[in-house]
Amino acid sequence: MAFLIRTIDFTAAGREIIRDRVVEQMSLTVGRAAECDIHLPDLAVEQRHVAITTQPDGMLAVTALGTLGFALDGRVVSEGTIDPRTGGEIALGAARLALAREADGTIAITIRQVAAAEGSHDALRGFALASVLPSKRAMSWILASAIVLLLLLVPVASHLLRAPAKPDPTGKTPGTVVMDAAWSPGALSRKHRSLENNCESCHVAAFESVADETCLSCHKDTADHAPMPRLAKGSPALSPGDAVQWKIGEALGKEGPLGCVSCHSEHEGPVRQQAGGEAFCSDCHKDLDTRLTNTALADAHDFGKAHPQFRPAYYASFGAAKPVRAALGAAAGTRPTERSGLKFPHDVHMNARGGAARMAVSLSQYGKPLECKDCHNLSPDRIGFTEVKMEDACEGCHSLVSGRTAVGGFSKLRHGDVKDLAQDLARISSGPRARVGPARQRPGQLGSAATPYRADFGRPVRAYIGISHALSAGGVCTECHLPTTGPTGQADLMPVNLPDRFLTSGFFNHEAHKQQKCTDCHAANASKAASDLLIPDLKNCRTCHLGAAAVKTKKIVPSDCAMCHAYHVPSGQWSPKGPSPHYRPPPSKAKVAAATARKAGT
Amino acid sequence: MASGAQGGATSRFSSAEKRRDSDHVSFLKHRGFRWLWIALGLSLAAILGYLMIDQQPRPNGGTWYGYTLGTIGFGLIIWLSLLGVRKRRINPGAWSLKAWTSAHVYLGLSLVVIGTLHTGFQIGWNVHTLAYVLMLLVIATGIYGVVVYATLPASLSANRREMTRAQMLDALTAIDRQLESAAQPLARGEADLVIAALAQDVFGGGALERLTGRYPGCATARALGGLGSGSEAEARVAALLEKRREQLAQIRGALRIRALLEVWLFVHIPLTIALIAALTAHVISVFYYW
Structure with missing residues (x-):
């Protein structure tokens, strides 16, 4: 077996010097000792370090002769085998012995010295992922700067440098602050959506909470629930957490827990403003009298359990200037008696077999017995009823026709004012007497268009008789009205006093109850006199309506306060659908006065 | 338990032990x-x-x-x-x-x-x-x-x-050196594939590749795919590339786990x-x- 030992050295100039020698042996020794077959003058190498032996199968066995191992193909071992066909490399100190078989079958051992710096620290850095990714520091800076610049510095700078945009409820004026949409924590409620692009319309100044005056600049008509000092006094103590928050908030200029935004929180999504729940009202009203000792309001917290009896406003005496309130539902004898000044037995009119019904059947405008809606019409807000007008509701039967007119119609007495009535009656009496037979032409009048000369030089006795007849008991007026005497002793009628609404602090939506019959709640068919106050009492409502905590069944409707009551005064009933407020408050007195003044001026 | 002197020693020991214990509590x-x-x-x-x-x-x-x-x-x-x-x-x-x-x-x-x-x-x-x-x-x-x-x-x-990160890199360097000499006999096209594999930075992949452990642009895998196995030199280079790929897989595994451990901080x-x-x-x- 022959080994070709090829030593490669470099001159100082870098030129390769190759020395070959052939050793005809079966095995070689490698070491620092001079007698070794391959002599390596390197202190890192043992005197006799390894032996390379040819095996019978042609493989080369490499064995460490001492305790120190060697590197075979990069791996530190103490013995190993090299297949001469593929070759192998032994590392001993700085020397690298590459073993491979030559074409002629000899085993070539090429010895090279390598620079000691190989496998340096720098090369190992390649193992770290950092060598192929951008640096964490650079990424951090880029991301953080982009966020701070776009989401903080740009909006703040444009806010500081802007010309303020005016609040515009129509939504046509966009805000002038750039990129502040990214600050919005959520969409505005449906009513405020038009302000979506104009944050400054509410957020007027930097680091200042949205102020009540900003809200009121548009919501001019919205008034407080009660005067602020009473609200504050009637409110229960805040929870310790809320108290701390408001203390800090108020110290920083936020309006207190009675400010607009503490209830009307915005940016909760494109939803309707929700009505306050039962707890919202009962927080104060469940024991209001303990804090607001002089209040006229009774405590309430759950419609089914704790709600005061209804106290409708009604006229308790004839011709009273103001309505009074009294609780319903008391014992039969103490029920409130209404003094409207009218005679109106509901039972007579509603009896389907009575005279009123027969009359109605015979009239084309009714055609059948009278129903409630023949007289009572829902007002446009679907809550109350329009005023019952005598001309529309009563006159079909209670006729005021006084005679025929010249053109073939009927003349009738005017309704509403006794003075008008007196004039109409006087005209009847002073007018030409009714013809008895067909008109006959006298000579000289033939073909003339002039009216015949007639005169009644007598005193208008018939007129006086007529008016005093009409106004006295048994007269046409007293069918419905109560006779009385005026300040100078003349015959007169009791003025009619009916409130527009009986339950003025709550809203009863008749439209929502149209499945019920009127008489289910209003005991009109048994009412014999107009003095019966036919407003249903609390118990009546509670057959269906219980508090918000009640379990909903086919019959029971859990009802929170907002179903009937509103918070702001004046205000309308809150409803889950439709335009809000459902009921538009009447214009304020000042506005009406201004409008009439304008009218009078023109 | 023992005398006062021993008691003092015990309490010091036990307090030190307690500290050592607490050092290992998550x-x-x-x-x-x-x-x-x-x-x-x-x-x-x-x-x-x-x-x-x-x-x-x-x-x-x-x-x-x-x-x-x-x-x-x-x-x-x-x-x-x-x-x-x-x-x-x-x-x-x-x-x-x-x-x-x-x-x-x-x-x-x-x-x-x-x-x-x-x-x-x-x-x-x-x-x-x-x-x-x-x-x-x-x-x-x-x-x-x-x-x-x-x-x-x-x-x-x-x-x-049981390898340190430095050793993993050393091993890759060792394979690369062998690859360079082993690839000498290869033709131009194949040599270019090897050069591309050698030239590709082991840490070159992006964050996504590190996190998923998928390297669609891996030149070593491409070289392995593009290399024939006709000659002995090619077979040897292929074997070395296979070794390189295994070593890369270990390093990339380490990179992936390390990336998963660190990515949240970024x-x-x-x-x-x-x-x-x-x-x-x-x-x-x-x-x-x-």
Whole structure:
């Protein structure tokens, strides 16, 4: 077996010097000792370090002769085998012995010295992922700067440098602050959506909470629930957490827990403003009298359990200037008696077999017995009823026709004012007497268009008789009205006093109850006199309506306060659908006065 | 047990033993999961508070409880991010880095609860949700980091097969040297294939190749495919290339495990800094448009 030992050295100039020698042996020794077959003058190498032996199968066995191992193909071992066909490399100190078989079958051992710096620290850095990714520091800076610049510095700078945009409820004026949409924590409620692009319309100044005056600049008509000092006094103590928050908030200029935004929180999504729940009202009203000792309001917290009896406003005496309130539902004898000044037995009119019904059947405008809606019409807000007008509701039967007119119609007495009535009656009496037979032409009048000369030089006795007849008991007026005497002793009628609404602090939506019959709640068919106050009492409502905590069944409707009551005064009933407020408050007195003044001026 | 002198020696021994033992306790199990229990207690208290406290008009960051959760969350985020500062300061005393790391992991996880309750589950396209999402991403990468730190080091050492990283590179260099001489008899085309294989940097692949362990552009594999096996020289070069490929596979295995171990930090750290920026914008903007 022959080994070709090829030593490669470099001159100082870098030129390769190759020395070959052939050793005809079966095995070689490698070491620092001079007698070794391959002599390596390197202190890192043992005197006799390894032996390379040819095996019978042609493989080369490499064995460490001492305790120190060697590197075979990069791996530190103490013995190993090299297949001469593929070759192998032994590392001993700085020397690298590459073993491979030559074409002629000899085993070539090429010895090279390598620079000691190989496998340096720098090369190992390649193992770290950092060598192929951008640096964490650079990424951090880029991301953080982009966020701070776009989401903080740009909006703040444009806010500081802007010309303020005016609040515009129509939504046509966009805000002038750039990129502040990214600050919005959520969409505005449906009513405020038009302000979506104009944050400054509410957020007027930097680091200042949205102020009540900003809200009121548009919501001019919205008034407080009660005067602020009473609200504050009637409110229960805040929870310790809320108290701390408001203390800090108020110290920083936020309006207190009675400010607009503490209830009307915005940016909760494109939803309707929700009505306050039962707890919202009962927080104060469940024991209001303990804090607001002089209040006229009774405590309430759950419609089914704790709600005061209804106290409708009604006229308790004839011709009273103001309505009074009294609780319903008391014992039969103490029920409130209404003094409207009218005679109106509901039972007579509603009896389907009575005279009123027969009359109605015979009239084309009714055609059948009278129903409630023949007289009572829902007002446009679907809550109350329009005023019952005598001309529309009563006159079909209670006729005021006084005679025929010249053109073939009927003349009738005017309704509403006794003075008008007196004039109409006087005209009847002073007018030409009714013809008895067909008109006959006298000579000289033939073909003339002039009216015949007639005169009644007598005193208008018939007129006086007529008016005093009409106004006295048994007269046409007293069918419905109560006779009385005026300040100078003349015959007169009791003025009619009916409130527009009986339950003025709550809203009863008749439209929502149209499945019920009127008489289910209003005991009109048994009412014999107009003095019966036919407003249903609390118990009546509670057959269906219980508090918000009640379990909903086919019959029971859990009802929170907002179903009937509103918070702001004046205000309308809150409803889950439709335009809000459902009921538009009447214009304020000042506005009406201004409008009439304008009218009078023109 | 023994005399006083022996007792002193024993206690010193036992305290040293205790320290040595504690050196080998994972930061997750530090002091019997102390920080796990603290974090669980914190999360539970936050959830209970959220359920029991009546937050008007609705739970979100603007109620007093929301502000409290927000302040706790903000403090936690700042403190958690200070781990990077703490670990670079080698100082004695009670500032155990292991305890700090343990608290970092568990308190960081409790931030999911605190941050989510602070939002009141109101999510949108805005700077506030950006901060929240960044926080969740940071925590998610942190969870990934804990998992890989617990599982991958074993496979890293299995992959090494008792070789150091330097030895792996040396082995590759050794094979390369043999390849260079063995390839001398080859024809031009085949020699070029070998040159390409030799010239390719072992660390040349990108992050994706490292993470997947797939190197579609591997010149060694291509050389192996393009090499005939007619002559003895070719067979020898092919055998060497096969060895090279095996060595490369070991190095690439090490690179892959190392990349999987480290990649989360390249998300965790920059996103933490981005989170602090977004948090600053969140807090300032909320009070700017109060």
